[in-house]
Amino acid sequence: MELTRRDFIKLSGAGLGTAAIAKLGFTMPALAGTEPLRITKAKETNGVCSFCAVGCGTLVSNETGEHGQIVNVEGNPDCAINFGTLCSKGAAISQKTYIDGKPNKERLTKPLYRAPNSSSWKEISWDEAIDKIANRIKETRDANWIAEDDALDAAGNPTGGKVPALRTEAIGALGSAELSNEGSYLYQKFMRSLGVVYIEHHARL
Amino acid sequence: MSIVIESEELGVQGVRRAVKRYVEMYPEMTDVIEMYGAIMELQQETLGKVTCDVSLDAKMAEAKLSEGTPLIDPYELDIDAERFRALVFDIARIVDEKSPEGFPHRVEIEKWEGLEPGNVPVTRDLVIAGEELEIGVAWESSEDIKLVSNITWEALAPSYMKCGRMHESLIEQSLWQRGACPVCGTRPLMGVFRKEDGLWLLECALCHTRWNVQRARCPFCDEGEQGSLEYLYVGDDRSHRVQYCSACRSYVKTVDMRDSDLDAVLPLEDIATIRLDKVAAKEGLRPAGSRL
Numbered sequence A: 001m002e003l004t005r006r007d008f009i010k011l012s013g014a015g016l017g018t019a020a021i022a023k024l025g026f027t028m029p030a031l032a033g034t035e036p037l038r039i040t041k042a043k044e045t046n047g048v049c050s051f052c053a054v055g056c057g058t059l060v061s062n063e064t065g066e067h068g069q070i071v072n073v074e075g076n077p078d079c080a081i082n083f084g085t086l087c088s089k090g091a092a093i094s095q096k097t098y099i100d101g102k103p104n105k106e107r108l109t110k111p112l113y114r115a116p117n118s119s120s121w122k123e124i125s126w127d128e129a130i131d132k133i134a135n136r137i138k139e140t141r142d143a144n145w146i147a148e149d150d151a152l153d154a155a156g157n158p159t160g161g162k163v164p165a166l167r168t169e170a171i172g173a174l175g176s177a178e179l180s181n182e183g184s185y186l187y188q189k190f191m192r193s194l195g196v197v198y199i200e201h202h203a204r205l
Numbered sequence B: 001m002s003i004v005i006e007s008e009e010l011g012v013q014g015v016r017r018a019v020k021r022y023v024e025m026y027p028e029m030t031d032v033i034e035m036y037g038a039i040m041e042l043q044q045e046t047l048g049k050v051t052c053d054v055s056l057d058a059k060m061a062e063a064k065l066s067e068g069t070p071l072i073d074p075y076e077l078d079i080d081a082e083r084f085r086a087l088v089f090d091i092a093r094i095v096d097e098k099s100p101e102g103f104p105h106r107v108e109i110e111k112w113e114g115l116e117p118g119n120v121p122v123t124r125d126l127v128i129a130g131e132e133l134e135i136g137v138a139w140e141s142s143e144d145i146k147l148v149s150n151i152t153w154e155a156l157a158p159s160y161m162k163c164g165r166m167h168e169s170l171i172e173q174s175l176w177q178r179g180a181c182p183v184c185g186t187r188p189l190m191g192v193f194r195k196e197d198g199l200w201l202l203e204c205a206l207c208h209t210r211w212n213v214q215r216a217r218c219p220f221c222d223e224g225e226q227g228s229l230e231y232l233y234v235g236d237d238r239s240h241r242v243q244y245c246s247a248c249r250s251y252v253k254t255v256d257m258r259d260s261d262l263d264a265v266l267p268l269e270d271i272a273t274i275r276l277d278k279v280a281a282k283e284g285l286r287p288a289g290s291r292l
Helices: A005-011 A017-023 A126-143 A181-194 B011-025 B027-047 B058-066 B081-098 B117-129 B142-170 B266-272 B274-282
Strands: A039-048 A057-063 A070-075 A145-152 A158-174 A196-200 B188-193 B200-204 B210-213 B229-234 B240-245 B250-256
Touching (some): A017 B142, A126 A145, A126 A158, A181 A196, B011 B266, B027 B081, B027 B142, B027 B266, B229 B274, B250 B266, B250 B274
Parallel strands (some): A158 A196, B188 B250
Antiparallel strands (some): A057 A070, A145 A158, B200 B210, B240 B250
16 A cells, blocks of 8 residues: 555644644654564463462453464553562563463373383373362262261260261362352362362462 | 652653653753753753643543533634744744754745734644645645644744643543543653553643543543554554554553663653654554644
8 A cells, every 4th residue: 555645644643743744844764664664463361370369450462463473471460469560470471372482282181091010101182181080089088088977065075876977077178279269168168068068279379 | 549640840841851861861862962952951941931821620620521521722822922923933943943854934934924813823723623724825845734734833842741730630530531632632742651650641742731531442532442542662662652543543652661761751762752743644544633
């Protein structure tokens, strides 16, 4: 598209600044356009840092296009948690995906399974992984179910009676810093429905 | 999140220092920077003499911003007609003296009826609305009329700047977050990523109030979805960007001040980054809020 001076003055602002350049005969080296310009296009996307429980807001810049690489990560100034700041780990979070511009080979993208007594891992499908986890939870829970406890008197001595317990102490639950409040609520609700009593969170800084 | 942004007043000396700095940075644009700097000096001098008769308290300001209304109606503001007229003449003189082709209508503009006290509100309304001025002399082209509109705009600015400075402390930024100025409703001249934290501030093209908008969201349209706001830069200069919306095709140039020791003076930055306007135009983008 050829841009004439008339086109440009239409595009210029309401004040005199850029309009003056186009209209008043100033030399316009910046507008000469003799050299090809190398133009890079990118976009910013809101994200949340996944390294710890603080949940800092991030702005991730990636070049536009189908396989646009991440070119920058910075703290989101509009986020009331971190106001534009990031720690060194958060600032390097793109290395989860890319290291020196190349895909990070250490990043897991599929479930891995190591069979008992095996020394190697093999890829399995998500369906298979979820089935294995569900089966093991069921087996462990059934094998270690505590239906009732001894009833105690005020001094802590057994009365000879029983009280319902309905729990398992063989399973522990560790939450995730990447869960929202709502996600954490559902997670602990699910664990309690299984009778799990050792419910913790890894929100440690 | 509560954010109040207050502009630092440049003053005449501040303008001179800024012009010197920008001339050093962009020596190839010395003439135009110095011409616009002279206009900015006049505006700063006038800023100390004009008054703003709009009075708002924090509660009224909150109510207006909450319903999406700027604090003042730009078409209702009282303009000191004599001072405005004198400023138009002074700016026309500077343009004539400091530009290579001069301003051939400098004498004619002094006889223009649009600057008579009774006609100033109409002239002001036309200029702010972006309508073509009615000038009763045989002008060479509509570009000349546009240039008079540009000069008139600059002469209106101090009155609006005064109101902006009086009211900017009332602006609770979280109530606004729009692409037009919260004080006078005008489009932004340019944007800046604030040095301290990268907050995206837009600066009004008329009253030069700065206000905050969200970084990864287009402030100019209702699309507002992740991904509609993109940016481009030329060469390796990532500190000067064209922030544009792929949905509404509006753009605003933005300078990132986080690696700079000095704050950007955006009217001068706007001139210095004219190459980005050209790139944006070639990409089929239009300045935010422009009426094409």
